[in-house]
Amino acid sequence: xQNISVIGAGTxxxxxxxxxxxxxxxxxxxxxxxxxxxxALATIARNLDRQIAKGTLTEQDKQSTLGAINTSTTLxxxxxxxxxxxxxxxxxxxxxxxxxxxxxxxxxxxxxxASNTSSISITRIASVTRRPQSVIGLHFMNPVPxxxxxxIINGYATDESVTKKMTALSEKLGKxxxxxxxxxxxxxxxxLMPMINEAITSLFEGVAGVQEIDTVMKLGMAHPMGPLQLAxxxxxxxxxxxxxxxxxxxxxxKYAPCPLLVNMVTAGYLGAKSGEGFYKYTxxxxxLVVSARFNA
Numbered sequence: 001x002q003n004i005s006v007i008g009a010g011t012x013x014x015x016x017x018x019x020x021x022x023x024x025x026x027x028x029x030x031x032x033x034x035x036x037x038x039x040a041l042a043t044i045a046r047n048l049d050r051q052i053a054k055g056t057l058t059e060q061d062k063q064s065t066l067g068a069i070n071t072s073t074t075l076x077x078x079x080x081x082x083x084x085x086x087x088x089x090x091x092x093x094x095x096x097x098x099x100x101x102x103x104x105x106x107x108x109x110x111x112x113x114a115s116n117t118s119s120i121s122i123t124r125i126a127s128v129t130r131r132p133q134s135v136i137g138l139h140f141m142n143p144v145p146x147x148x149x150x151x152i153i154n155g156y157a158t159d160e161s162v163t164k165k166m167t168a169l170s171e172k173l174g175k176x177x178x179x180x181x182x183x184x185x186x187x188x189x190x191x192l193m194p195m196i197n198e199a200i201t202s203l204f205e206g207v208a209g210v211q212e213i214d215t216v217m218k219l220g221m222a223h224p225m226g227p228l229q230l231a232x233x234x235x236x237x238x239x240x241x242x243x244x245x246x247x248x249x250x251x252x253x254k255y256a257p258c259p260l261l262v263n264m265v266t267a268g269y270l271g272a273k274s275g276e277g278f279y280k281y282t283x284x285x286x287x288l289v290v291s292a293r294f295n296a
Contacts, residue, residue, distance in 0.1 A: 014040035015144025030078035122155035184249030199227035232271030
């Protein structure tokens with residue numbers, strides 16, 4: 001397995017392309033927007049420079065990594081020689097189903113088709129293909145070059161040999177694979193999102209402030225980042241989407257999104273990517289400032 005195609009040149013896609021290319025794979029990064037591809041390559045170059053500054057990479061390694069990444073704006077051409085396709089498009093079920101229909105048509109029959117989805121059913125994704133046994137979830141964590149975990153999700157029909165190949169591949173990337181089965185939220189988000197939702201509910205009910213909630217979880221539970229800051233980092237819209245997947249999938253009211261989260265997303269306060277969520281984000285500043293909306 002040598003040729004890897006990555007669909008989507010956003011934050012997750014460029015990170016996935018980065019780690020594969022750095023480990024010697026030939027990568028084709030696919031996106032319909034040429035400007036997004038240029039931005040992705042620039043991001044990868046900056047991240048490689050950070051590794052050089054830390055002494056974990058050489059300039060020659062950087063050039064080899066960048067040289068291993070090709071780009072394409074056409075899915076059919078970009079996956080034509082793929083041994084593995086990793087879809088990392090926006091977390092939208094209709095979009096992903098459409099991509100996998102195209103992959104089924106254009107990717108080689110021997111190719112493994114993987115999704116980086118954080119919540120959408122692999123079984124449902126696989127159902128739109130004629131090769132459900134070759135469809136699997138590869139859920140990388142953000143930022144991909146830094147985070148060690150890869151959550152490997154078996155769809156209902158995923159062949160055991162495919163799971164074994166993806167487990168070995170993850171280890172080759174220097175990651176730690178964890179194999180789970182296909183139920184709403186898998187494991188990572190089934191546990192994480194209710195915690196984030198409970199933190200937002202505690203804020204909503206006036207139990208404690210933003211800093212207090214995050215400090216308790218950081219110092220009391222040894223979390224590197226508090227749940228409200230983490231929600232901002234993930235994107236409040238993404239958190240809301242995953243909670244709705246959990247709520248719909250299980251039909252259990254414990255997964256119902258907090259009304260405060262719903263209102264913030266509706267108003268466009270999505271966290272770091274929009275400039276404000278539970279904290280206020282200023283370009284070029286690393287200071288963590290609580291949004292004025294939540295100051296007592």
